[in-house]
Amino acid sequence: ALTQLLRLGSEILHLRRQVHADLVDRKSTEARLLVETFHDALTSLPNTAMLRERLQRAAACAARPDAYAYAVLFIDLDGFKNINDSLGHVEGDHLLVGVAERLRNCVRPQDLVARLGGDKFAILLDPVAAPSDASHTAERIQRALALPFYVGEQELCASVSIGIAHSTPAPADPYDLVRNADTAMFHAKRRKHGFYEVFDASMRTRAVARLGLENSLRRAIGRQELRLEYQPVVRISDRQLVGFEALVRWHSGERGLISPSDFIPLAEETGLILPIGRWVLREACAQTQRWHQLHPRSEPLFISVNVSVRQFSQGDIVEQVAAVLAETGLAPTQLKLEVTESLLIDNVQSTAVLLRRLEAMQIRLCMDDFGTGYSSLSTLYQLPIHTLKIDRSFVTGLGADNQHAKVVETIILLAHNLQMSVIAEGIETELEWQSLAALGCDFGQGYLIARPLVPAAAEAMLR
16 A cells, blocks of 8 residues: 555656646747747847837827827838848848847837838837937937948948837827838938938828829839830931930820829839830830831931839849840840949949840940939949930030030040940030030930920831
8 A cells, every 4th residue: 555655646746747847848838939929030129019019008108198209210221132132141131130239239228129021120219208319319320330240251331211200199000100100211211321201291191192103003004004205316417317215105094194203213113114114125126126117227227215223133134135126126236225324333243244245235235314423434434335325414505504515525525535425415405406516426315306206206207
Protein backbone atom coordinates (compact mmCIF):
# COMPACT_ATOMS: atom_id res chain seq x y z
CA ALA A 1 0.00 0.00 0.00
CA LEU A 2 2.86 2.35 0.82
CA THR A 3 4.48 1.59 -2.56
CA GLN A 4 1.24 2.35 -4.39
CA LEU A 5 0.87 5.58 -2.43
CA LEU A 6 4.39 6.67 -3.34
CA ARG A 7 3.79 5.78 -7.00
CA LEU A 8 0.55 7.78 -6.99
CA GLY A 9 2.33 10.76 -5.42
CA SER A 10 5.02 10.58 -8.07
CA GLU A 11 2.43 10.51 -10.85
CA ILE A 12 0.63 13.51 -9.33
CA LEU A 13 3.93 15.40 -9.10
CA HIS A 14 4.75 14.55 -12.74
CA LEU A 15 1.28 15.63 -13.81
CA ARG A 16 1.64 18.94 -11.99
CA ARG A 17 5.01 19.54 -13.65
CA GLN A 18 3.50 18.72 -17.05
CA VAL A 19 0.59 21.10 -16.46
CA HIS A 20 3.02 23.81 -15.37
CA ALA A 21 5.18 23.23 -18.48
CA ASP A 22 2.10 23.37 -20.68
CA LEU A 23 1.02 26.64 -19.06
CA VAL A 24 4.49 28.13 -19.55
CA ASP A 25 4.55 26.96 -23.16
CA ARG A 26 1.06 28.36 -23.80
CA LYS A 27 1.96 31.71 -22.26
CA SER A 28 5.16 31.78 -24.34
CA THR A 29 3.13 31.01 -27.46
CA GLU A 30 0.58 33.68 -26.58
CA ALA A 31 3.36 36.21 -25.98
CA ARG A 32 5.00 35.31 -29.31
CA LEU A 33 1.68 35.59 -31.15
CA LEU A 34 1.06 38.93 -29.44
CA VAL A 35 4.41 40.21 -30.65
CA GLU A 36 3.81 38.89 -34.18
CA THR A 37 0.33 40.43 -34.26
CA PHE A 38 1.39 43.89 -33.18
CA HIS A 39 4.99 44.21 -34.42
CA ASP A 40 6.81 44.34 -37.75
CA ALA A 41 9.03 41.30 -38.35
CA LEU A 42 11.90 43.20 -40.01
CA THR A 43 12.34 46.23 -37.76
CA SER A 44 10.56 45.02 -34.58
CA LEU A 45 8.63 48.30 -34.64
CA PRO A 46 4.93 48.34 -33.82
CA ASN A 47 2.80 47.71 -36.91
CA THR A 48 -0.46 49.13 -38.26
CA ALA A 49 -2.57 47.07 -35.85
CA MET A 50 -0.85 48.52 -32.78
CA LEU A 51 -0.96 52.01 -34.28
CA ARG A 52 -4.72 51.69 -34.69
CA GLU A 53 -5.09 50.59 -31.07
CA ARG A 54 -2.98 53.48 -29.75
CA LEU A 55 -4.91 55.95 -31.90
CA GLN A 56 -8.16 54.65 -30.39
CA ARG A 57 -6.77 55.24 -26.89
CA ALA A 58 -5.49 58.71 -27.80
CA ALA A 59 -8.87 59.63 -29.30
CA ALA A 60 -10.60 58.48 -26.11
CA CYS A 61 -8.32 60.69 -24.03
CA ALA A 62 -8.92 63.61 -26.38
CA ALA A 63 -12.67 63.29 -25.80
CA ARG A 64 -12.23 64.31 -22.14
CA PRO A 65 -13.18 67.84 -21.10
CA ASP A 66 -9.58 68.83 -20.31
CA ALA A 67 -7.43 69.94 -23.23
CA TYR A 68 -5.57 67.09 -24.89
CA ALA A 69 -3.95 66.90 -28.33
CA TYR A 70 -1.80 64.47 -30.27
CA ALA A 71 -0.34 64.32 -33.79
CA VAL A 72 0.69 61.81 -36.46
CA LEU A 73 3.70 62.01 -38.78
CA PHE A 74 3.59 59.98 -42.00
CA ILE A 75 7.12 59.29 -43.28
CA ASP A 76 8.11 58.04 -46.73
CA LEU A 77 11.71 57.23 -47.67
CA ASP A 78 12.67 59.09 -50.86
CA GLY A 79 14.13 57.06 -53.73
CA PHE A 80 14.00 53.74 -51.88
CA LYS A 81 13.08 51.81 -55.05
CA ASN A 82 16.33 52.91 -56.69
CA ILE A 83 18.29 51.57 -53.71
CA ASN A 84 16.52 48.21 -53.90
CA ASP A 85 16.99 48.00 -57.67
CA SER A 86 20.68 48.91 -57.59
CA LEU A 87 21.90 47.21 -54.39
CA GLY A 88 19.32 44.49 -53.81
CA HIS A 89 16.59 43.82 -51.26
CA VAL A 90 18.94 42.58 -48.54
CA GLU A 91 20.79 45.90 -48.45
CA GLY A 92 17.46 47.71 -48.71
CA ASP A 93 16.23 45.85 -45.63
CA HIS A 94 19.40 46.81 -43.73
CA LEU A 95 18.72 50.44 -44.58
CA LEU A 96 15.13 50.16 -43.32
CA VAL A 97 16.37 48.73 -40.02
CA GLY A 98 18.80 51.64 -39.70
CA VAL A 99 16.08 54.17 -40.47
CA ALA A 100 13.80 52.56 -37.87
CA GLU A 101 16.50 52.87 -35.20
CA ARG A 102 17.08 56.55 -35.92
CA LEU A 103 13.36 57.26 -35.86
CA ARG A 104 13.14 55.69 -32.38
CA ASN A 105 15.92 57.98 -31.19
CA CYS A 106 14.10 61.08 -32.47
CA VAL A 107 11.02 60.73 -30.26
CA ARG A 108 10.11 60.45 -26.58
CA PRO A 109 9.62 57.09 -24.81
CA GLN A 110 5.83 57.55 -24.73
CA ASP A 111 5.59 58.18 -28.49
CA LEU A 112 4.95 55.35 -30.95
CA VAL A 113 7.05 54.67 -34.04
CA ALA A 114 5.35 52.20 -36.42
CA ARG A 115 6.27 50.66 -39.75
CA LEU A 116 3.30 50.61 -42.10
CA GLY A 117 4.99 48.50 -44.76
CA GLY A 118 7.61 48.97 -47.45
CA ASP A 119 9.46 52.23 -46.87
CA LYS A 120 6.59 53.93 -45.03
CA PHE A 121 6.57 54.72 -41.32
CA ALA A 122 4.25 56.60 -38.95
CA ILE A 123 4.88 58.29 -35.63
CA LEU A 124 2.21 59.01 -33.04
CA LEU A 125 3.24 61.94 -30.85
CA ASP A 126 1.08 61.50 -27.76
CA PRO A 127 0.54 64.08 -26.39
CA VAL A 128 1.70 67.34 -27.98
CA ALA A 129 1.70 70.63 -26.10
CA ALA A 130 1.61 72.77 -29.24
CA PRO A 131 1.35 72.25 -33.04
CA SER A 132 4.98 73.28 -33.41
CA ASP A 133 6.05 70.13 -31.50
CA ALA A 134 5.27 67.98 -34.54
CA SER A 135 7.14 70.32 -36.90
CA HIS A 136 10.18 70.31 -34.64
CA THR A 137 10.09 66.49 -34.57
CA ALA A 138 9.94 66.39 -38.39
CA GLU A 139 12.97 68.68 -38.62
CA ARG A 140 14.83 66.53 -36.08
CA ILE A 141 14.08 63.41 -38.14
CA GLN A 142 15.31 65.00 -41.35
CA ARG A 143 18.56 66.07 -39.67
CA ALA A 144 19.09 62.58 -38.21
CA LEU A 145 18.49 60.80 -41.52
CA ALA A 146 20.72 63.21 -43.44
CA LEU A 147 23.75 61.55 -41.81
CA PRO A 148 25.12 58.69 -43.96
CA PHE A 149 24.16 55.06 -43.44
CA TYR A 150 26.73 52.32 -43.87
CA VAL A 151 25.24 49.18 -45.42
CA GLY A 152 27.96 46.60 -46.01
CA GLU A 153 30.63 48.47 -47.94
CA GLN A 154 28.16 51.04 -49.24
CA GLU A 155 27.68 54.53 -47.84
CA LEU A 156 24.08 55.58 -48.41
CA CYS A 157 22.37 58.92 -47.94
CA ALA A 158 18.65 58.98 -47.19
CA SER A 159 16.01 61.65 -47.15
CA VAL A 160 12.34 61.45 -46.24
CA SER A 161 9.16 63.28 -47.13
CA ILE A 162 6.93 63.84 -44.09
CA GLY A 163 3.27 64.69 -43.68
CA ILE A 164 1.88 65.98 -40.38
CA ALA A 165 -1.71 65.79 -39.16
CA HIS A 166 -3.01 67.17 -35.85
CA SER A 167 -5.84 65.74 -33.79
CA THR A 168 -7.75 69.02 -33.74
CA PRO A 169 -10.32 69.09 -35.16
CA ALA A 170 -10.95 65.49 -34.14
CA PRO A 171 -11.44 63.11 -37.13
CA ALA A 172 -14.52 60.89 -37.30
CA ASP A 173 -12.30 57.79 -37.42
CA PRO A 174 -9.04 58.02 -35.41
CA TYR A 175 -7.15 56.33 -38.28
CA ASP A 176 -8.23 59.20 -40.55
CA LEU A 177 -5.38 61.10 -38.91
CA VAL A 178 -2.93 58.71 -40.60
CA ARG A 179 -4.71 59.20 -43.93
CA ASN A 180 -4.54 62.98 -43.51
CA ALA A 181 -0.82 62.78 -42.73
CA ASP A 182 -0.36 60.57 -45.81
CA THR A 183 -2.11 63.22 -47.93
CA ALA A 184 0.18 65.91 -46.52
CA MET A 185 3.21 63.69 -47.22
CA PHE A 186 2.14 63.39 -50.86
CA HIS A 187 2.11 67.20 -51.13
CA ALA A 188 5.56 67.35 -49.52
CA LYS A 189 6.92 64.80 -51.99
CA ARG A 190 5.51 66.74 -54.94
CA ARG A 191 7.42 69.83 -53.81
CA LYS A 192 10.78 68.12 -53.58
CA HIS A 193 12.49 65.34 -51.64
CA GLY A 194 13.28 66.12 -48.02
CA PHE A 195 10.32 68.40 -47.22
CA TYR A 196 7.46 68.19 -44.75
CA GLU A 197 3.92 69.55 -44.99
CA VAL A 198 1.15 70.06 -42.42
CA PHE A 199 -2.29 68.81 -43.45
CA ASP A 200 -5.14 71.23 -44.05
CA ALA A 201 -8.66 70.63 -45.34
CA SER A 202 -7.89 72.00 -48.81
CA MET A 203 -5.43 69.12 -49.31
CA ARG A 204 -8.26 66.64 -48.87
CA THR A 205 -10.36 68.55 -51.41
CA ARG A 206 -7.51 68.49 -53.92
CA ALA A 207 -6.87 64.81 -53.20
CA VAL A 208 -10.53 63.97 -53.93
CA ALA A 209 -10.38 66.01 -57.15
CA ARG A 210 -7.15 64.24 -58.13
CA LEU A 211 -8.74 60.84 -57.49
CA GLY A 212 -11.67 61.82 -59.70
CA LEU A 213 -9.31 62.90 -62.47
CA GLU A 214 -7.33 59.66 -62.11
CA ASN A 215 -10.49 57.57 -62.46
CA SER A 216 -11.52 59.58 -65.52
CA LEU A 217 -8.08 59.06 -67.07
CA ARG A 218 -8.30 55.30 -66.51
CA ARG A 219 -11.66 55.27 -68.29
CA ALA A 220 -10.29 57.53 -71.03
CA ILE A 221 -7.71 54.92 -72.04
CA GLY A 222 -10.42 52.28 -72.45
CA ARG A 223 -12.77 54.69 -74.22
CA GLN A 224 -10.04 55.85 -76.63
CA GLU A 225 -10.46 59.50 -75.65
CA LEU A 226 -6.75 60.20 -76.13
CA ARG A 227 -5.65 61.70 -79.43
CA LEU A 228 -2.34 62.63 -81.02
CA GLU A 229 -1.58 65.99 -82.54
CA TYR A 230 1.56 66.71 -84.53
CA GLN A 231 3.63 69.88 -84.28
CA PRO A 232 5.83 70.53 -87.34
CA VAL A 233 9.61 70.80 -86.96
CA VAL A 234 11.32 72.82 -89.71
CA ARG A 235 14.86 73.63 -90.73
CA ILE A 236 15.73 77.17 -89.64
CA SER A 237 17.81 78.03 -92.72
CA ASP A 238 15.10 77.37 -95.35
CA ARG A 239 11.92 76.60 -93.35
CA GLN A 240 11.76 73.16 -94.91
CA LEU A 241 9.58 70.65 -93.04
CA VAL A 242 11.77 67.88 -91.59
CA GLY A 243 9.55 66.16 -89.04
CA PHE A 244 6.82 66.30 -86.42
CA GLU A 245 6.63 66.00 -82.65
CA ALA A 246 3.80 63.77 -81.45
CA LEU A 247 1.81 65.37 -78.62
CA VAL A 248 -0.91 63.55 -76.71
CA ARG A 249 -4.23 65.31 -76.07
CA TRP A 250 -7.20 64.29 -73.94
CA HIS A 251 -10.73 65.21 -75.02
CA SER A 252 -12.76 63.87 -72.09
CA GLY A 253 -16.41 63.08 -72.65
CA GLU A 254 -17.03 64.10 -69.03
CA ARG A 255 -14.70 67.07 -68.56
CA GLY A 256 -13.97 68.44 -72.03
CA LEU A 257 -10.43 69.29 -73.17
CA ILE A 258 -7.93 68.67 -70.35
CA SER A 259 -4.50 70.27 -70.42
CA PRO A 260 -1.48 67.92 -70.66
CA SER A 261 0.03 69.82 -67.70
CA ASP A 262 -2.87 68.45 -65.62
CA PHE A 263 -2.98 64.82 -66.72
CA ILE A 264 0.59 63.95 -67.75
CA PRO A 265 2.08 64.44 -64.21
CA LEU A 266 -0.86 62.42 -62.83
CA ALA A 267 -0.20 59.66 -65.36
CA GLU A 268 3.47 59.63 -64.28
CA GLU A 269 2.60 59.33 -60.59
CA THR A 270 0.01 56.59 -61.03
CA GLY A 271 1.85 54.52 -63.63
CA LEU A 272 -0.82 55.18 -66.27
CA ILE A 273 1.94 56.73 -68.37
CA LEU A 274 3.05 53.18 -69.23
CA PRO A 275 -0.01 52.16 -71.29
CA ILE A 276 -0.34 55.72 -72.57
CA GLY A 277 3.32 55.80 -73.60
CA ARG A 278 3.05 52.48 -75.44
CA TRP A 279 -0.03 53.69 -77.32
CA VAL A 280 1.58 57.03 -78.24
CA LEU A 281 4.71 55.32 -79.59
CA ARG A 282 2.73 52.85 -81.68
CA GLU A 283 0.25 55.39 -83.01
CA ALA A 284 2.91 58.00 -83.87
CA CYS A 285 5.09 55.47 -85.72
CA ALA A 286 2.12 54.01 -87.59
CA GLN A 287 0.92 57.47 -88.66
CA THR A 288 4.38 58.51 -89.83
CA GLN A 289 4.76 55.33 -91.88
CA ARG A 290 1.37 55.97 -93.53
CA TRP A 291 2.53 59.48 -94.47
CA HIS A 292 5.74 58.08 -95.94
CA GLN A 293 3.75 55.70 -98.10
CA LEU A 294 1.26 58.38 -99.24
CA HIS A 295 3.77 61.23 -99.66
CA PRO A 296 7.26 59.84 -100.37
CA ARG A 297 10.04 62.39 -99.94
CA SER A 298 13.71 62.44 -100.81
CA GLU A 299 14.38 63.42 -97.20
CA PRO A 300 12.12 61.20 -95.03
CA LEU A 301 10.33 62.83 -92.12
CA PHE A 302 11.28 61.95 -88.57
CA ILE A 303 8.79 61.64 -85.75
CA SER A 304 9.71 62.76 -82.21
CA VAL A 305 8.10 60.89 -79.32
CA ASN A 306 8.51 61.86 -75.66
CA VAL A 307 9.54 59.01 -73.37
CA SER A 308 8.98 59.36 -69.63
CA VAL A 309 11.23 58.48 -66.72
CA ARG A 310 8.66 55.86 -65.67
CA GLN A 311 8.91 54.11 -69.06
CA PHE A 312 12.69 53.89 -68.77
CA SER A 313 12.47 52.60 -65.20
CA GLN A 314 10.58 49.51 -66.46
CA GLY A 315 13.72 48.42 -68.29
CA ASP A 316 11.98 47.03 -71.41
CA ILE A 317 11.86 50.26 -73.42
CA VAL A 318 14.30 48.86 -76.03
CA GLU A 319 12.12 45.81 -76.60
CA GLN A 320 9.00 47.98 -76.81
CA VAL A 321 10.56 50.23 -79.46
CA ALA A 322 11.85 47.28 -81.48
CA ALA A 323 8.41 45.65 -81.43
CA VAL A 324 6.66 48.85 -82.55
CA LEU A 325 9.13 49.43 -85.42
CA ALA A 326 8.68 45.83 -86.57
CA GLU A 327 4.90 46.14 -86.36
CA THR A 328 4.61 49.49 -88.18
CA GLY A 329 7.48 49.14 -90.63
CA LEU A 330 8.94 52.54 -89.73
CA ALA A 331 12.69 52.80 -90.23
CA PRO A 332 14.65 53.29 -86.97
CA THR A 333 16.42 56.32 -88.44
CA GLN A 334 13.06 58.09 -88.72
CA LEU A 335 12.28 57.81 -84.99
CA LYS A 336 13.58 60.37 -82.49
CA LEU A 337 13.03 59.70 -78.78
CA GLU A 338 12.95 62.72 -76.47
CA VAL A 339 14.11 62.30 -72.88
CA THR A 340 14.31 64.81 -70.03
CA GLU A 341 17.34 65.94 -68.05
CA SER A 342 15.85 64.47 -64.86
CA LEU A 343 16.02 61.00 -66.42
CA LEU A 344 19.74 61.41 -67.05
CA ILE A 345 20.40 62.78 -63.55
CA ASP A 346 18.47 60.24 -61.49
CA ASN A 347 19.48 57.00 -63.23
CA VAL A 348 22.70 57.73 -65.09
CA GLN A 349 24.20 54.23 -65.24
CA SER A 350 21.11 52.20 -66.08
CA THR A 351 19.85 54.88 -68.48
CA ALA A 352 23.18 55.02 -70.32
CA VAL A 353 22.98 51.28 -71.03
CA LEU A 354 19.47 51.61 -72.47
CA LEU A 355 20.36 54.69 -74.51
CA ARG A 356 23.34 52.94 -76.06
CA ARG A 357 21.18 49.97 -77.01
CA LEU A 358 18.71 52.34 -78.68
CA GLU A 359 21.55 54.12 -80.49
CA ALA A 360 22.79 50.77 -81.74
CA MET A 361 19.38 50.36 -83.40
CA GLN A 362 20.03 53.69 -85.22
CA ILE A 363 17.36 55.54 -83.26
CA ARG A 364 18.08 59.22 -82.67
CA LEU A 365 17.98 60.55 -79.10
CA CYS A 366 17.06 64.08 -78.06
CA MET A 367 17.41 65.81 -74.68
CA ASP A 368 14.25 67.85 -74.12
CA ASP A 369 14.06 71.24 -72.36
CA PHE A 370 17.83 71.56 -72.16
CA GLY A 371 19.00 74.23 -69.72
CA THR A 372 16.17 73.84 -67.22
CA GLY A 373 17.65 70.88 -65.31
CA TYR A 374 20.97 70.09 -63.68
CA SER A 375 22.72 67.62 -65.94
CA SER A 376 26.50 67.92 -65.88
CA LEU A 377 28.57 68.43 -69.01
CA SER A 378 30.48 65.22 -68.29
CA THR A 379 27.20 63.28 -68.26
CA LEU A 380 26.09 64.94 -71.48
CA TYR A 381 29.41 64.06 -73.13
CA GLN A 382 29.25 60.39 -72.11
CA LEU A 383 25.70 59.70 -73.29
CA PRO A 384 24.69 59.06 -76.92
CA ILE A 385 22.57 62.21 -77.29
CA HIS A 386 22.18 63.44 -80.87
CA THR A 387 20.02 66.54 -80.40
CA LEU A 388 19.53 69.22 -77.74
CA LYS A 389 16.17 70.95 -77.57
CA ILE A 390 16.34 74.51 -76.23
CA ASP A 391 13.52 75.22 -73.78
CA ARG A 392 10.95 77.80 -74.77
CA SER A 393 11.84 79.92 -71.74
CA PHE A 394 15.13 80.84 -73.47
CA VAL A 395 13.49 81.43 -76.86
CA THR A 396 10.73 83.77 -75.68
CA GLY A 397 11.82 87.38 -76.22
CA LEU A 398 14.90 86.37 -78.16
CA GLY A 399 16.20 89.34 -80.13
CA ALA A 400 14.96 91.84 -77.57
CA ASP A 401 16.68 90.10 -74.63
CA ASN A 402 20.48 89.95 -74.95
CA GLN A 403 20.83 87.69 -71.91
CA HIS A 404 18.68 85.04 -73.60
CA ALA A 405 20.78 85.38 -76.75
CA LYS A 406 23.98 84.63 -74.80
CA VAL A 407 22.47 81.51 -73.23
CA VAL A 408 21.11 80.24 -76.55
CA GLU A 409 24.40 80.94 -78.34
CA THR A 410 26.29 79.01 -75.64
CA ILE A 411 23.96 76.01 -75.95
CA ILE A 412 24.26 75.98 -79.75
CA LEU A 413 28.07 76.18 -79.63
CA LEU A 414 28.21 73.42 -77.01
CA ALA A 415 25.94 71.15 -79.05
CA HIS A 416 27.82 71.70 -82.31
CA ASN A 417 31.17 71.07 -80.62
CA LEU A 418 29.75 67.76 -79.37
CA GLN A 419 28.50 66.92 -82.89
CA MET A 420 24.85 67.44 -81.88
CA SER A 421 22.07 69.30 -83.66
CA VAL A 422 19.83 71.87 -81.94
CA ILE A 423 16.05 72.35 -81.99
CA ALA A 424 14.52 75.53 -80.54
CA GLU A 425 10.93 75.20 -79.33
CA GLY A 426 8.31 77.83 -78.65
CA ILE A 427 9.14 80.16 -81.58
CA GLU A 428 6.29 82.68 -81.81
CA THR A 429 7.70 85.79 -83.54
CA GLU A 430 9.69 86.54 -86.66
CA LEU A 431 12.30 88.32 -84.52
CA GLU A 432 12.89 85.14 -82.52
CA TRP A 433 13.22 83.19 -85.78
CA GLN A 434 15.74 85.59 -87.27
CA SER A 435 17.76 85.62 -84.03
CA LEU A 436 17.94 81.83 -84.00
CA ALA A 437 19.02 81.82 -87.64
CA ALA A 438 21.80 84.32 -86.87
CA LEU A 439 22.98 82.16 -83.95
CA GLY A 440 23.21 79.06 -86.15
CA CYS A 441 20.31 77.05 -84.69
CA ASP A 442 19.50 74.01 -86.83
CA PHE A 443 15.76 73.42 -86.40
CA GLY A 444 12.74 75.07 -84.83
CA GLN A 445 9.11 74.58 -83.87
CA GLY A 446 6.44 76.84 -82.43
CA TYR A 447 3.26 78.75 -83.14
CA LEU A 448 5.01 80.94 -85.73
CA ILE A 449 5.30 77.82 -87.89
CA ALA A 450 2.15 76.00 -86.81
CA ARG A 451 0.26 74.93 -83.75
CA PRO A 452 -0.01 71.18 -83.09
CA LEU A 453 -2.12 69.74 -85.91
CA VAL A 454 -4.64 66.93 -86.10
CA PRO A 455 -3.51 64.20 -88.54
CA ALA A 456 -5.63 65.53 -91.42
CA ALA A 457 -4.19 69.03 -91.09
CA ALA A 458 -0.64 67.67 -90.83
CA GLU A 459 -1.22 65.67 -94.00
CA ALA A 460 -2.50 68.79 -95.74
CA MET A 461 0.80 70.48 -94.86
CA LEU A 462 2.66 67.53 -96.36
CA ARG A 463 0.67 67.83 -99.59
